[in-house]
Amino acid sequence: MEASSPAGLDVTDVAARARATDEIKHVGLSGGALVVGVTAASAFNEFVPPGHRPTDFLPGAESVVVAGSPGPANAAWRSPNRRVMEIAGYDFRENVASIVMAEHIEATYGYRAIQGPTLPTSGQHPPLSMMLAAVLAGLGTRSIAANIVLNPTYGLLYYAAAVTTMPLEPDHVLEENVCPARSCVRLYEQEGRTPCMAVCPADEGGCIDATIEDGRIVHSYFNRERCSTRAMNFGIRGHIKQLEILMDTDDADERHDLVYSDDFRRNLAAIGRYKESVAQCFECMRVCPVGRYRRKLK
Numbered sequence: 001m002e003a004s005s006p007a008g009l010d011v012t013d014v015a016a017r018a019r020a021t022d023e024i025k026h027v028g029l030s031g032g033a034l035v036v037g038v039t040a041a042s043a044f045n046e047f048v049p050p051g052h053r054p055t056d057f058l059p060g061a062e063s064v065v066v067a068g069s070p071g072p073a074n075a076a077w078r079s080p081n082r083r084v085m086e087i088a089g090y091d092f093r094e095n096v097a098s099i100v101m102a103e104h105i106e107a108t109y110g111y112r113a114i115q116g117p118t119l120p121t122s123g124q125h126p127p128l129s130m131m132l133a134a135v136l137a138g139l140g141t142r143s144i145a146a147n148i149v150l151n152p153t154y155g156l157l158y159y160a161a162a163v164t165t166m167p168l169e170p171d172h173v174l175e176e177n178v179c180p181a182r183s184c185v186r187l188y189e190q191e192g193r194t195p196c197m198a199v200c201p202a203d204e205g206g207c208i209d210a211t212i213e214d215g216r217i218v219h220s221y222f223n224r225e226r227c228s229t230r231a232m233n234f235g236i237r238g239h240i241k242q243l244e245i246l247m248d249t250d251d252a253d254e255r256h257d258l259v260y261s262d263d264f265r266r267n268l269a270a271i272g273r274y275k276e277s278v279a280q281c282f283e284c285m286r287v288c289p290v291g292r293y294r295r296k297l298k
Contacts, residue, residue, distance in 0.1 A: 009109055011166075011167045014169070017167060017168065017169055018169045020109065020166075020168065021038055021168040021169040024036075024065060024101055024104060024105060024168065025037075025038070025065070027100060027101050027104045028065065028067045028097040028098070028100065028101045029097075030100075031067075031093070031096055031097040031100035031101065032069060032093030032094070032096050032097045032100075033067035033068060033069055033093060033094055033097035033098075034068055034069050034070060034093075034154060034157065035067070035068045035139050035151060035153075035154070035157065036065065036066065036067050036068075036097070036101075037065075037066050037068075037134070037137030037138045037139045037171045038063055038064070038065050038066070038137055038168050038169065038170050038171050039063070039064050039066065039133065039136035039137040039138075039170050039171065040062070040063060040064075040170045041053070041054035041055060041061040041062055041063060041064055041163065043136045043170070044064075044132065044133075044136070047132055048129065048132065052125070052126075052127065052128060052129065053128075054116070054128065054163045057114065057116065057117060057127065057128060057163060058112060058113075058114050058163045058164070058165065060112070060165045061163050061164065061165055062164065062165055062166060062167045062168070063163075063164050063166055063167060063168040063170070064116065064133055064136075064137070064161050064162070064163050064164075065098070065101050065137075065161060065162045065164065065168065066130070066133045066134050066136075066137040066139060066159055066160075066161045067093075067094040067097035067098050067101070067159065067160050067161065067162075068094055068134060068139055068140075068151065068154075068157035068158065068159045069092050069093040069094040069097070069157060069158055070154065070156075070157060070158070071092050071156075071157070071158040072084070072092075074294075074295040074297055075297060077282060077285075077286060077295065092158050092160075094157075094158050094159055094160040095115070095160045097160070098115050098116070098160040098161055098162045099115045099162070101113070101162045102114055102115055102162040102163075102164065105162065105164050105166055109166055111164050111165045111166035112164065112165045113162050113163065113164035113165070113166065114162070114163050114164075115160065115161075115162060115163075116128045116130070116133070116160065116161035116162065116163045118130050118160065128161070128163075130159040130160060130161060131147070131148075131149045131159070133159060133161045134149045134157075134159045135149060135173065135174075136173060137170075137171050138171035138172050138173055138174055139151055139157070139159070139171075140152065140157070140174065140178060141174055141176075141177045141178045141179065142177075142179070143178065143179035143180075143196075143288070143290075144179055144180065144194060144196055144197065144208060144210040144217060144220055144222075145179070145196040145208060145284035145285060145288055146207065146208065146222055146224075146227055146284055147220075147222055148284075148285065150178040150179055150288070150290045150291070151178070151290075151291065152174070152176075152178045152290070153291060153294075154291045154294060155285070155288060155290040155291025155292065155294075155295075156285050156288070156290075156291070177216070177217070178290055179217065179290070180194055180212055180215070180216075180217060181288075181289045181290050182215075183289050184196075184289065185212060185215045188212045194210070194212070195287035195288065195289065196208055196284040196285075196287060196288060197209060197210060198287075199283045199284060199286075199287050200283055200284055202221055202223060205226075206223075206226075207222060207223045207224075207226050207227040207230075207284075208221070208222060208223075208284060209221040227281070229241065230281040231281040231282075238263070238267045239264075239267040239268065242258060242263070242264055242267060245258060246258060246259070
């Protein structure tokens with residue numbers, strides 16, 4: 001490994017490396033991120049197979065800088081119109097912050113950096129997991145609610161990352177799990193369910209179930225396929241569902257109505273732009289107490 005960058009940074013100097021790491025985080029925060037964390041690229045190797053590691057996308061990758069943002073405005077969570085979230089799309093501040101940090105690393109320190117690929121090109125597995133990146137960078141932990149990563153201060157955030165060959169100071173994985181919150185533990189002890197389990201119970205056609213003992217999750221169940229039929233009704237998944245309906249119906253009028261429906265057109269447009277909606281079902285997050293006080297508005 002080279003001892004210094006073209007800009008003269010001595011990567012063997014821990015203090016200098018820490019200062020550079022803090023500067024890059026500040027760039028991400030100034031670029032719109034709410035939180036920024038760092039993990040070593042090699043930290044992924046324990047959890048994901050070849051093909052889904054930072055070095056598979058940037059040979060020689062040393063660090064992954066993760067940016068998180070709230071996504072849509074808080075009021076969007078309460079909109080009765082599902083298209084509010086669809087229109088919001090993936091054009092969130094964490095993406096801007098990640099590319100700004102990548103550009104800063106290349107321009108200032110002379111190391112290579114890219115925006116980590118996030119959208120699946122086939123199936124439901126992302127090329128590089130931003131949820132795993134967020135956990136490894138100390139920005140949150142997995143939850144009962146659809147395995148969503150919850151930040152201890154802000155709850156649900158959306159994540160993007162810059163992958164770089166620059167050695168940076170990594171953050172520590174959180175020692176305490178964010179989920180279940182204390183209020184959720186109390187409710188589970190009283191009723192056998194947390195708020196997210198109550199709003200989407202697996203035994204009643206929902207997606208979520210779990211067992212909590214001594215305030216910790218000892219078993220968790222999430223039906224991803226069932227959840228995706230509710231949470232992702234536009235884009236590629238929605239179009240596939242519509243094609244299945246078309247193939248299963250012999251009614252010409254029904255086929256005509258579907259092909260010329262607003263939903264069918266929007267799905268085709270979404271595929272053309274490779275743009276999927278954020279989600280139409282946020283029920284487990286609406287009732288999650290983590291970070292809720294920050295979403296209270298008049």
